[in-house]
Amino acid sequence: MSTGAHRGTHPPLIELMLARLREFVREPEALFWMFLFPIVLSVAMAIAFPSGAGQAVRVGVIAGPHTDALRKTLAGSKDIVVRELSPDDQMRALRNGDVHVIVTGGNPPTYRFDPTREESKLAQLVVDDVLKRAAGRTEPWQAHEDLIQVPGSRYVDWLIPGIISLGIMNNGLWSIGFMTVQARLRKLLKRLAASPMQKRDFLMAPIIARLAFLGPEVAVPLVFGWFAFSMPIRGGIVSIAIVSIVGALMWGAVGMLMGSRARTFEAASGLMNLISVPMWVLSGVFFSSSNFPDVVQPFIQALPLTALIDAMRGVILEGSTLVSIWHELAIMAAWTVVPFAVALKIFRWR
Amino acid sequence: MELAVRCQNLQKRYGDVVAVDGLSFEVRRGECYGLLGPNGAGKTTTIEILEGLLAPDGGDVEVLGRRWKTDEQELRQRLGVQLQETQFTDKLTVEETIRLFRSFYHRGKTIDELLGLVELEGKRGSWVVKLSGGQKQRLSIACALAGDPDLLFLDEPTTGLDPQSRRQLWNVLTRFRESGGTVLLTTHYMDEAQTLCDRVAIVDHGHVIAEDTPKALIASLGAPKVVVHEGTLEDVFMSLTGRHLREA
């Protein structure tokens, strides 16, 4: 058995990884997008969900002389922003979320809103409270309000581990899937298949090489969240690192599977969208997946992105130990081994 | 004599297209053997079957006395392959690309020796994307030679190259031959076959229509045509098929 030193090169797996890394860092755009995505998303979230007081409810009032009093009453509350609407505009304004509820009439008023929208139901209660008080309702008591904000329980805290997980998914899927298709289009795969290279090495190399960028990829949004929103980081760095590594290996393997047969970029991206976009919705990146009915929960819990996000939220927000998230880690391990084995089996070398 | 390649009654079809239709020939150890034929004759299909990249629909293949089914790993270590249309990674350097391929082989030359062999020492640090067509082709040969192969497969190694680059590449092949290597190449240039090959098989429509040394093939034309100019393999192809090699 000859050694690396004998050949004057590193072992094939290392050489393949080096080739992959060199190719990647010589493509500055790829690096740029890799780090830009989580930052842009985090900043957008920071603007959309300011960490100050709760948002005012937006109430639509149809313009006209007889609504003056109503408008004044509503505008007197600090929790309400009044928008004047023309009668033609009201449905569009409700649909777009420009206003949460529309108030018409005087005594009693009519509230027009969509009860399936949480913010509209809330707005209706706020408006009703203000109008009843203005109409002379006597309060049984004036409760003391003890307003607190617990870092870690806010929406933005909940969101950032999801965004980190999403970044790991996107970078793994797209970079590995596309690299594979590109090598196939350039007939480089066929040339490699004609050499004594171990096929397993070729499939493993980019998946492992990806870990080189994982540190900054996870740290950037994490530090951003900690710095800009005082997001708590309750778990140990080691736990966070291990969850990230397991997640990155998993998405690398899935990306390799997506690229294993595609002959065009279009075919590969169609496939990757097909599997990733539903997970953006189902796996609870932006809103909790507990909103979905119980019957689909076992399916949702078995999804790779759900497992990664749950594990990531666990270690970051709750300080979970690796033992306590073994279930998620096991799901991710399965989503690594099975797609890799299938990719190796069905891989198209020409 | 020991054979480097033996293929018998090879068959390969793509749907309705019969790409290789009962093709047979033998390559001896140490010789340079050429498959000469027009585009679409089935040369690439044949050579890829011999390289173990395609499975034939029928026929029998032996390479270096081994079979693909049972000895793939050993064969891959002992063969050098240059494919018709490989594009190496743009943003790796010449040296990095050769190093990658060298790492796959148990035995073989050093990186410096390989760079010298294909006269790319001056380009060792250049990105592949910056190379000329001839330099890319020589890089491809360097990768094919990385494992010190006993048998080298070349599919149209000089197509699209300028005369000087072709000559440079021929020199590389001549050096490989002198060190005892066997070459099987395809080409549609008759001068290339005449210059490089000990024996040539003329392939058309997926089978061999003539096989001999270039000299004997040209001699077989008989007197009349040779009077006007010195006979070429082009004339041989014409007299066999009634078509020109390059327009076919």
Ligand SMILES: Nc1ncnc2c1ncn2[C@@H]1O[C@H](COP(=O)(O)OP(=O)(O)O)[C@@H](O)[C@H]1O
């Ligand atoms: N992958 C393929 N699918 C369908 N037809 C093919 C394929 N590869 C080659 N052919 C056809 O097989 C015939 C032989 O092709 P090829 O072996 O590439 O010839 P050559 O290398 O001599 O130009 C041609 O008619 C070609 O169109």
Ligand SMILES: [Mg+2]
């Ligand atoms: Mg061809």
